[in-house]
Amino acid sequence: MGTNKILxxxxxxxxxxLAIVASSLTIHPIIKADIAVFSDHQHERRYRDxxxxxxxxxxxxxxxxxxxxxxxxxxxxxxxxxVIAGYSDEHIMEFMVKRYxxxxxxxxxxxxxxxxxxxxxxxxxxxxxxxxxxxxxRSPQTTKGSRTLDRKRIRQELEESQxx
Amino acid sequence: xxxxxGIFALIIALLLCLFQGIFPLIGATRGIASWIILAKPLAKGxxxxxxxxxxxxxxxxxxxxxxxAYVVQNSNTKLPLMYRISGVWGSHEGSLLLWMLILSxxxxxxxxxxxxxxxxxxxxxxxxxxxxxxxxxxxxxLTSNPFARQFPIPLDGRDLNPLLQDPGLAIHPPMLYIxxxxxxxxxxFAIAALISGRLDSAWARWSRPWTTLAWVFxxxxxxxxxxxxxxxxxxxxxxxxDPVENASFMPWLVGTALIHSLIxxxxxxxxxxxxxxxxxxxxxxxxxxxxxxxSGVLTSVHAFATDPARGIFILIFLALVxxxxxxxxxxxxxxxxxxxxxxxxxxxxxxxxxxxxLVTSAITILLGTLYPLILDSLQLGKISVGPPYFNAxxxxxxxxxxxxxxxxxxxxxxxxxxxxxxxxxxxxFVFSLALGLILxxxxxxxxxITAALASVLGIWIISSATxxxxxxxxxxxxxxxxxxxxxxxxxMALAHAGVGVLVIGIGFTSAYTVEKEVRMSINDEYVLNGYxxxxxxxxxxxxxxxxxxxxxxxxxxxxxxxxxxxPEKRTxxxxxxxxxxxxxxxxxxxxxxxxLGQPLENHQTWSIRIYHNTFVRWIWLGPLIMSLGxxxxxxxxxxxxxxxxxxxxxxxxxxxxxx
Numbered sequence: 138m139g140t141n142k143i144l145x146x147x148x149x150x151x152x153x154x155l156a157i158v159a160s161s162l163t164i165h166p167i168i169k170a171d172i173a174v175f176s177d178h179q180h181e182r183r184y185r186d187x188x189x190x191x192x193x194x195x196x197x198x199x200x201x202x203x204x205x206x207x208x209x210x211x212x213x214x215x216x217x218x219x220v221i222a223g224y225s226d227e228h229i230m231e232f233m234v235k236r237y238x239x240x241x242x243x244x245x246x247x248x249x250x251x252x253x254x255x256x257x258x259x260x261x262x263x264x265x266x267x268x269x270x271x272x273x274x275r276s277p278q279t280t281k282g283s284r285t286l287d288r289k290r291i292r293q294e295l296e297e298s299q300x301x
Numbered sequence: 302x303x304x305x306x307g308i309f310a311l312i313i314a315l316l317l318c319l320f321q322g323i324f325p326l327i328g329a330t331r332g333i334a335s336w337i338i339l340a341k342p343l344a345k346g347x348x349x350x351x352x353x354x355x356x357x358x359x360x361x362x363x364x365x366x367x368x369x370a371y372v373v374q375n376s377n378t379k380l381p382l383m384y385r386i387s388g389v390w391g392s393h394e395g396s397l398l399l400w401m402l403i404l405s406x407x408x409x410x411x412x413x414x415x416x417x418x419x420x421x422x423x424x425x426x427x428x429x430x431x432x433x434x435x436x437x438x439x440x441x442x443l444t445s446n447p448f449a450r451q452f453p454i455p456l457d458g459r460d461l462n463p464l465l466q467d468p469g470l471a472i473h474p475p476m477l478y479i480x481x482x483x484x485x486x487x488x489x490f491a492i493a494a495l496i497s498g499r500l501d502s503a504w505a506r507w508s509r510p511w512t513t514l515a516w517v518f519x520x521x522x523x524x525x526x527x528x529x530x531x532x533x534x535x536x537x538x539x540x541x542x543d544p545v546e547n548a549s550f551m552p553w554l555v556g557t558a559l560i561h562s563l564i565x566x567x568x569x570x571x572x573x574x575x576x577x578x579x580x581x582x583x584x585x586x587x588x589x590x591x592x593x594x595x596s597g598v599l600t601s602v603h604a605f606a607t608d609p610a611r612g613i614f615i616l617i618f619l620a621l622v623x624x625x626x627x628x629x630x631x632x633x634x635x636x637x638x639x640x641x642x643x644x645x646x647x648x649x650x651x652x653x654x655x656x657x658x659l660v661t662s663a664i665t666i667l668l669g670t671l672y673p674l675i676l677d678s679l680q681l682g683k684i685s686v687g688p689p690y691f692n693a694x695x696x697x698x699x700x701x702x703x704x705x706x707x708x709x710x711x712x713x714x715x716x717x718x719x720x721x722x723x724x725x726x727x728x729x730f731v732f733s734l735a736l737g738l739i740l741x742x743x744x745x746x747x748x749x750i751t752a753a754l755a756s757v758l759g760i761w762i763i764s765s766a767t768x769x770x771x772x773x774x775x776x777x778x779x780x781x782x783x784x785x786x787x788x789x790x791x792x793m794a795l796a797h798a799g800v801g802v803l804v805i806g807i808g809f810t811s812a813y814t815v816e817k818e819v820r821m822s823i824n825d826e827y828v829l830n831g832y833x834x835x836x837x838x839x840x841x842x843x844x845x846x847x848x849x850x851x852x853x854x855x856x857x858x859x860x861x862x863x864x865x866x867x868p869e870k871r872t873x874x875x876x877x878x879x880x881x882x883x884x885x886x887x888x889x890x891x892x893x894x895x896x897l898g899q900p901l902e903n904h905q906t907w908s909i910r911i912y913h914n915t916f917v918r919w920i921w922l923g924p925l926i927m928s929l930g931x932x933x934x935x936x937x938x939x940x941x942x943x944x945x946x947x948x949x950x951x952x953x954x955x956x957x958x959x960x
Contacts, residue, residue, distance in 0.1 A: 258661060
């Protein structure tokens, strides 16, 4: 990836480039032919989490971690550089989304368009529990009365099956 | 000649299905005995002709008949025989034929194992199945003919997709389809019961073994799919919340809900309307799954727009099935009366909560799967909905479901006291809390909260199931001879325990799996979790229809070699894409999983990915135990009893009156 292309991306990219230059000056582990080497466990865990959450844009349905596509390799390298340079997870995600849109992230954003997606599970659950509660409230405490009802039901069903 | 026989057989089968869908139904509602008895022979005839068609396609594959377009697209002379047979369902047309064959098998099975069910009812059930078959045969014949010829005849075929050349994929689709299609049977029972207006406990009892059996196959099918992905895709994962996976998981969740609500309907005569809806919903999700996977809509909304014939057909079929069922339901709903009453503390409520949680999970997954498609087609932007979303919403729904499972099996029908339940369950509760919290600190590198939560939940469901079995066998029983307990109780305990094993597997795998990417030259060694991986180099090998870069890694523990792993990179000759075959050493508590990466600099140094997958076997062991439990429950002798004839029935009624 050419430096020109990166520079076009504005502020984030500028800092990123700075960071990459800075990181290559200090003694930092580096990627040799697509192998990410880390000295810090924290960094490694964050790197793995991030590339698992980002989508390979040219594959059918794969994340960056599992993809062998060239684009995925580039993005992995970029993520690696940003993690090593000390960028926060949010910052890296923000950078990726700015560049490639919400599509790049497997975690959909919470906004006007996706609100149903995020609140529907809770609404469904609450609705269901309210329905159960109202059903059981309608029927009074089980007493002998409903036992006889039960017996009535059994008799009724037996009669029905007799009619068959 | 043979392919034409196939088409001909399909057309005959279509006619038989059409008869089967019309005459027995009218016969049963109008009381025309000679039309009712048509049902079984028609169903068997349908199976015979669909089998002939399937055999014709299989023959075309085995004999390398490249005049058949479908064979050209999915086979090759160099393809091993096993994959030439499994290639029959390697793509769209053949998959549908397999679908159809399995539907015919289920239909024929209903004719054989239904001696205890009245003839009119069976006639209606077979008619509904006949109508479903008619739809599918029309779909095959109108949009997806697997026997279409092609001229000029090519010398060789384009080979089966290399991803599918794996034993796991040879058996995964049939199992999955047996499960998918199996839900047509409870659907047919529900519709037949709605038509007759007789939604009673008898209907629930007839549906139960079929539902459980379909669920067993679906469970095995999904587990095999996950196992295949682990073996073949080479990223050490076992579930990706891919739309195709979701398509099979949604009917599983609703099917599980259906199994539980059928128990309440049979035993207590409650939730009848809800159970019918679940049966319709489960089968609709199976159809929707076929639509999603087969229409190309998942790859892109535009793929669907460019070749809409198949997608539109399934969509119309789906609309007919759902619309028809719901109108029938709306017509009959006023006559459905649930007769039982129950308290807030009762097994009925536990089952209702279980249903709410499972159905909410299914709808959530449906929403997550369809949301990107909906947004895209409304031009509201492109988003991805993947593992972070599904984990965030599914796990909080799964945890209460698991907690509830242990309580539900102990709670009494109708009414119970919280105090009694607490007194009865304190032992498994304390046991699971103690052992579950300790377990992650034994033999694991670090203590993980995820693993602790999973092991508490997993042990809770196993210990409560064991406790429940013991309670049913021995409680208030001073002589130490166990009571007679039906097979379905053992099945339930086993199936619940299987869920526990699965939960522990998921928790420990996600908490303790370690992945390392290293560069290795010959005789380099890398140590991961106490295992020394020594790289022995890469050689080239020739497979039947591929060339392979064949890595060799010996694994040592305390300098003693324990195994050799052979990760491969295969390049298939016809479809020139590289496939990764990991080298795996299987163990109950850990898998050693090695993937060959890229050659670096010269061909002496390679990038190698090493995974230490903790407890990953439990993820497939759990579903295996679950399906064994389901099998035990489905084969319970109780379901095979012949109905009592009217005379014994009336004497029973008298006896109840005397009581």
